[in-house]
Amino acid sequence: MPSIAKPLVPRAPLPRNALGLTVRDYEGPMSTLCAGCGHDSTTAALVQALWQSSIEPHRVVKLSGIGCSSKTPTYFLRGAHGFNSVHGRMVPIATGANAANRDLLYLGISGDGDALSIGLGHLCHGIRRNVRLVHLIENNGVYGLTKGQFSPGADRGSASPRGERNDLSPIDPMLLGLSLGATFLARGFSADKVHLVPLLEAAFAHRGFALIDVISPCVQFNNHVGSTKSYAATRAREVQVTDLLAPIAPAAGPPLAGTVPDGGVLDVPMAGGGELRFRSVPPGYDPTDRTSVAVHLAEHAGRGEVPTGLLFVDESVPDVHERHRSTQQPLNDVPFEQLCPGAGTLDAIQAAYR
Amino acid sequence: MSSLTATPWEAAGRPARAAVNDFTLSIATVNGTGSASANALFVRAVFRMGVPVSGKNLLPSNIQGMPTWYEVRISGTGHTARTAERHVVAAMNAQTLAQDVAAVAPGGYVLYDSTAPLPSMPLRDDVTFLGVPLGHLVAETFEDPRQRVLLRNVGYVGALAALLEVDPETVAALLEERFDGRPALRQANERAFELGYDHAEALFDCPLPFHVAPLHATTGKVLLDGNTAVALGCLYAGATVAAWYPITPATSVMDHFTELCTRYRRAAEPEPDAAAAAAPTTAAAPTTVAAPTGGTDEPSAPRGNYLILQAEDELAAIGMAVGAGWNGARAFTATSGPGLSLMGEMLGLAYYAEIPVVVVDVQRSGPSTGMPTRTQQADLVEAAYASHGDTKHLLLFPADPHECFDFAVTAFDCAERCQTPVLLLTDFDIGMNDWLVPELAWDDAYRPDRGRVLSAADLAGMEQYLRYSDRDADGVAARTLPGADSKGAYFTRGSGHDRLGAYTEDPDRYREVVDHLAAKHTAAAGRLPPPIVEHRAGARAGVIAFGSTDAAAREAVERMAARGMPMDYLRVRSFPFQPAVREFLDGHDRCVVVEQNRDGQLRALLSTETGAAIDRLGSVRCYGGLPPTVEEIVDGITAELGS
Numbered sequence: 001m002p003s004i005a006k007p008l009v010p011r012a013p014l015p016r017n018a019l020g021l022t023v024r025d026y027e028g029p030m031s032t033l034c035a036g037c038g039h040d041s042t043t044a045a046l047v048q049a050l051w052q053s054s055i056e057p058h059r060v061v062k063l064s065g066i067g068c069s070s071k072t073p074t075y076f077l078r079g080a081h082g083f084n085s086v087h088g089r090m091v092p093i094a095t096g097a098n099a100a101n102r103d104l105l106y107l108g109i110s111g112d113g114d115a116l117s118i119g120l121g122h123l124c125h126g127i128r129r130n131v132r133l134v135h136l137i138e139n140n141g142v143y144g145l146t147k148g149q150f151s152p153g154a155d156r157g158s159a160s161p162r163g164e165r166n167d168l169s170p171i172d173p174m175l176l177g178l179s180l181g182a183t184f185l186a187r188g189f190s191a192d193k194v195h196l197v198p199l200l201e202a203a204f205a206h207r208g209f210a211l212i213d214v215i216s217p218c219v220q221f222n223n224h225v226g227s228t229k230s231y232a233a234t235r236a237r238e239v240q241v242t243d244l245l246a247p248i249a250p251a252a253g254p255p256l257a258g259t260v261p262d263g264g265v266l267d268v269p270m271a272g273g274g275e276l277r278f279r280s281v282p283p284g285y286d287p288t289d290r291t292s293v294a295v296h297l298a299e300h301a302g303r304g305e306v307p308t309g310l311l312f313v314d315e316s317v318p319d320v321h322e323r324h325r326s327t328q329q330p331l332n333d334v335p336f337e338q339l340c341p342g343a344g345t346l347d348a349i350q351a352a353y354r
Numbered sequence: 355m356s357s358l359t360a361t362p363w364e365a366a367g368r369p370a371r372a373a374v375n376d377f378t379l380s381i382a383t384v385n386g387t388g389s390a391s392a393n394a395l396f397v398r399a400v401f402r403m404g405v406p407v408s409g410k411n412l413l414p415s416n417i418q419g420m421p422t423w424y425e426v427r428i429s430g431t432g433h434t435a436r437t438a439e440r441h442v443v444a445a446m447n448a449q450t451l452a453q454d455v456a457a458v459a460p461g462g463y464v465l466y467d468s469t470a471p472l473p474s475m476p477l478r479d480d481v482t483f484l485g486v487p488l489g490h491l492v493a494e495t496f497e498d499p500r501q502r503v504l505l506r507n508v509g510y511v512g513a514l515a516a517l518l519e520v521d522p523e524t525v526a527a528l529l530e531e532r533f534d535g536r537p538a539l540r541q542a543n544e545r546a547f548e549l550g551y552d553h554a555e556a557l558f559d560c561p562l563p564f565h566v567a568p569l570h571a572t573t574g575k576v577l578l579d580g581n582t583a584v585a586l587g588c589l590y591a592g593a594t595v596a597a598w599y600p601i602t603p604a605t606s607v608m609d610h611f612t613e614l615c616t617r618y619r620r621a622a623e624p625e626p627d628a629a630a631a632a633a634p635t636t637a638a639a640p641t642t643v644a645a646p647t648g649g650t651d652e653p654s655a656p657r658g659n660y661l662i663l664q665a666e667d668e669l670a671a672i673g674m675a676v677g678a679g680w681n682g683a684r685a686f687t688a689t690s691g692p693g694l695s696l697m698g699e700m701l702g703l704a705y706y707a708e709i710p711v712v713v714v715d716v717q718r719s720g721p722s723t724g725m726p727t728r729t730q731q732a733d734l735v736e737a738a739y740a741s742h743g744d745t746k747h748l749l750l751f752p753a754d755p756h757e758c759f760d761f762a763v764t765a766f767d768c769a770e771r772c773q774t775p776v777l778l779l780t781d782f783d784i785g786m787n788d789w790l791v792p793e794l795a796w797d798d799a800y801r802p803d804r805g806r807v808l809s810a811a812d813l814a815g816m817e818q819y820l821r822y823s824d825r826d827a828d829g830v831a832a833r834t835l836p837g838a839d840s841k842g843a844y845f846t847r848g849s850g851h852d853r854l855g856a857y858t859e860d861p862d863r864y865r866e867v868v869d870h871l872a873a874k875h876t877a878a879a880g881r882l883p884p885p886i887v888e889h890r891a892g893a894r895a896g897v898i899a900f901g902s903t904d905a906a907a908r909e910a911v912e913r914m915a916a917r918g919m920p921m922d923y924l925r926v927r928s929f930p931f932q933p934a935v936r937e938f939l940d941g942h943d944r945c946v947v948v949e950q951n952r953d954g955q956l957r958a959l960l961s962t963e964t965g966a967a968i969d970r971l972g973s974v975r976c977y978g979g980l981p982p983t984v985e986e987i988v989d990g991i992t993a994e995l996g997s
Contacts, residue, residue, distance in 0.1 A: 058843060061836045082845040082846065096680075098677075101681050101836070121666055324658075325657045326661045331661060339659055353578045
C-alpha cells in the first residue's frame with residue numbers, strides 16, 4: 001500500500017499501558033485513504049483498543065484481502081507482521097496462519113466486497129470452523145478502489161452518486177452469521193469510537209471467530225443524499241441495541257448470565273476467564289440466545305434500522321484447534337524429533353506393502 | 355466353433371513361447387463389488403513368491419456398477435510397464451465379455467463364470483475358454499447375498515491361482531494377515547479361494563503354459579501406491595499443516611496422511627489441558643486475551659502434532675497452506691487438475707511474496723473435468739507457470755512411488771530453502787496403482803532444511819531488518835515469523851514491492867525484485883533432483899521422458915537397442931531444467947520426447963526454457979488416458995526417427 005511516514009509531533013507525556021507503551025506504539029504510517037474515510041476512524045479505534053488491551057504488538061498478525069479496507073493494516077501497529085493477500089481470500093490465509101501458531105492474535109480487516117462478495121464462501125466457512133480470528137468488515141456498501149460499483153453491503157434502494165438505485169438485497173453479515181453458528185457477532189459505526197473500542201476489545205478476548213461489521217462510510221462514492229451508508233444516514237438509522245463495557249477480569253462479582261427481563265446490566269462469562277459486561281441490554285434480549293437475537297435483528301431490519309453493539313456471543317464452542325485436538329504448542333515450533341517417526345517405524349509400516 | 359470346449363493353443367499349431375513369469379493377465383469385473391481387494395490379494399501373492407509383478411487399475415469414474423479392469427503384468431525380468439498383449443483374461447463381467455474375449459492374444463486363455471449360459475458373442479478358435487461356475491459355487495456355499503458377491507471375487511483368485519500356479523499357502527498366509535482376529539471372515543475367504551482353486555484343478559490341465567514360478571526377485575522391494583508414498587513423505591518431512599478439498603485421484607493422499615498422523619503424531623504433552631499456560635497474547639493484566647480452553651466433546655481425546663483442514667474449495671486449501679507456510683509450518687495441499695486451476699492466483703502470490711508451500715498434483719485426464727480416473731501428464735505447462743504475470747515454479751517429477759516419498763521430502767526442503775512454492779507432479783497411474791519399487795529408506799540423521807529464518811535472538815543483534823534485502827548466493831533473503839520480535843515485522847504483499855518490502859510503482863525498484871525472482875528460480879535448479887541419463891554405445895538419437903512414462907519409455911528404449919537401434923535416454927526429474935538437460939539436447943541431432951499429453955508439453959517447455967530448436971525434437975504423445983504401453987512408444991519413436 002502506498003503510505004507516508006507519520007510526522008512525530010511532540011506532545012505532553014502520553015499515558016502508558018501495562019506494557020509501558022503509549023498509543024503511538026500502536027500506530028503505523030500515514031494513511032493514503034481519502035480524507036474523512038470511515039476506515040481511518042476504524043483504524044484509530046483499533047489503535048486505541050489494542051493499546052488499552054495491552055497487547056504486545058509483535059504478538060499480533062494483521063491480515064487483509066484487496067480493496068480500500070484491505071489497505072488499512074498498513075496504517076496501524078507497525079510492530080506487527082502484516083499480510084495483504086489476494087481479493088477475498090483473507091480468511092483462508094488467516095486460517096492457515098492460525099493453524100501454524102495458535103498463540104497469536106489474528107486480526108483480519110476486510111471490506112464488504114472482499115468479505116461478502118468474492119470471499120463470501122470463505123467467510124461462511126471461517127465462521128463454521130470457529131477459527132480464532134477477529135474479522136472486521138469495513139462495510140461501506142460500495143467498491144471504492146474501482147470507483148463506485150454497488151457492493152453486496154449496499155441496501156436495496158440506496159442510490160449511487162449518479163442516481164442509479166441498487167435493486168438487489170443486501171447481505172447482512174450479522175443475520176448470516178447467526179444462521180451459520182457464529183460465536184461472536186457485533187456491529188459498530190466507525191464514527192462512534194466510544195462504542196466501537198469495547199467491541200474490539202471483547203473480540204480480542206473471544207475464543208473463536210469474532211465478526212464485527214463496522215459501518216464505515218466512503219466519502220468519495222457513497223456519502224451523498226440517497227445513500228443509506230452515508231455518515232448522516234447511518235447516524236439517523238443507528239440503534240444501539242446493547243452497550244458493552246470492555247471485557248473485565250475475573251472475580252469482579254458473580255456473573256449474571258441469562259435474560260434480563262427488564263433489561264439492564266448483564267455479565268457473560270468468557271471461556272478464557274473474565275466476563276463481558278453489558279451496561280445495558282433491552283428487555284427480553286439475551287445476547288447468548290441465537291433465536292432471540294435473530295428475532296430482534298429481523299425486527300430492526302424491518303424498520304430500516306442499523307442495530308449496533310455486541311449482538312451475539314457464544315463462548316461454549318471450541319475453536320478449530322480444540323475441535324481437532326491439535327497440540328497446545330504452536331505447530332511451527334514442535335521439534336522435528338517429535339514429528340518424524342524414524343527409520344525403524346518406516347520399516348514396520350512397510351510390512352504392509354510386502 | 356459352437357462349443358466352449360478347450361482348444362489348447364499348441365494343438366492349433368502356434369509356436370510355443372517361454373511364458374513362465376512373463377505374461378499379462380487382465381481381470382474384468384464390475385466396480386464396487388469388492389474386486390479391488392481380491393485383485394490385490396492375487397498380486398501380493400505373486401509378489402510374495404518373489405516374482406516381479408505390477409497391477410494397473412483401469413477404473414470408471416463411478417462408485418458401483420460400471421465395468422472395471424485390472425491389468426497385471428508378471429515379469430521375471432522386473433519390467434512393470436503396460437504392454438499391448440493380453441495373455442490371460444479373467445472375464446468376470448458379462449457386460450464386457452465380448453470385448454474381453456476380443457482382446458486376448460491368439461493362443462491366450464479366457465477364464466469365465468460358466469454359471470449362466472454365455473450371451474451370444476463371436477467365439478474364437480485361437481483362444482482357450484475355461485469355464486468355472488463361480489456364481490453357482492458361491493451361491494451353494496454362502497447364504498448372505500452381499501457375501502456371495504464379494505466372495506465370487508476370491509473364487510476367481512482361487513481359479514487363477516490353480517491355472518497360473520500361484521502358491522495357495524502364500525494366499526492363505528495373506529488371508530490370515532488380512533483377517534487377523536476375524537476368524538469367520540478368514541474362513542469364508544479361504545473357502546471361496548478353495549472353491550475356485552479345486553474346480554480349476556479338477557477341470558483343467560493346470561498350470562497353463564503362462565504361469566508363475568518362484569523367484570527371489572522381490573527381496574528389498576515393496577508393492578506401494580504413490581499417494582501412500584507421498585503421505586509418508588509428508589509425515590517424515592515434518593509437515594504439520596495440511597489443507598485440501600476432496601478430488602479424484604488426490605483424495606487418498608490426505609486419507610493416508612490423516613491415518614498416519616493419527617497413529618504417529620501423538621503430541622507428547624501431558625493432559626489435562628493447561629490452556630492458560632500456552633503463551634498468552636497479552637502481557638500482564640489489565641486485560642487478558644484468552645487462549646482457547648477445552649470444551650470439545652471429548653476433552654480427553656489425545657492431542658496431535660498436526661492440523662488437517664478439509665477446506666471449502668481449492669482456493670481455500672491453497673490459501674490455508676500458504677498462510678501456514680508463511681507462518682513457519684511445513685504445509686501442503688494435494689489436488690488434481692481442476693483444483694490446480696483454482697489455485698493459480700494464490701500460487702502467484704506465494705511466488706511473488708516468497709512464501710514456501712508444497713502442492714501435490716496427482717494429474718488426471720483433462721481438459722475441464724476430463725476423465726477423473728484416467729491418467730495424463732497434461733498439467734505440466736500450467737504447473738510450471740501457474741498464475742498470471744511472470745510466474746515460474748519449481749516442479750518435481752517422481753517416476754514411481756519410491757521417488758514420491760523421497761521427492762516429497764525434497765519438496766519441503768526446497769520450498770523452505772528457496773521460499774517459493776514447490777509442486778510435486780504425480781499422476782493417477784503413480785498415485786492409485788501398486789508399483790513394485792525398492793523399499794523406502796530413511797536416514798535418521800536427516801534434519802529439515804528450514805531455510806533462512808531469523809529468530810528473536812538473530813533479530814536482537816540486528817540494527818534493522820528489511821525483508822527482501824540481503825539475498826544470498828541463491829537469491830534468497832532471510833524471512834521472519836510473526837510473534838518473534840517487532841524488529842522483524844514486515845508487510846507481506848502481492849502488490850508491487852521493492853527490495854525493502856515496501857509498496858512501489860517505481861519501474862526500477864519493481865524490476866529489481868522480479869529480476870531477483872527470475873535469478874532465484876534459475877539458481878534453484880541446482881537443489882533439485884538431477885536428470886537420469888543412460889548412454890548406449892552407438893546411439894544416434896536420444897529419448898526423453900518424465901514421471902510415470904519412465905517405465906514404458908525405458909523398456910521401449912531397451913527393446914529398440916536389442917533390435918539394433920541403440921538410443922540414449924534421459925529422464926527429466928525437475929523444473930527448471932538443469933544444465934545436464936541442455937547438454938543432452940545439444941549432444942544429439944535428434945531427440946524424441948515421450949509424454950502423456952496431446953500437445954507435447956514437455957517438448958515445448960524444453961524448447962522454451964533451454965532454447966533448443968523445436969524442430970530437432972520429435973514427439974511421441976500417449977494421451978488416451980491409460981498408461982502408455984511399451985509397444986506404442988516403440989512404434990512412436992520408430993515413426994519419428996523414420997527407420
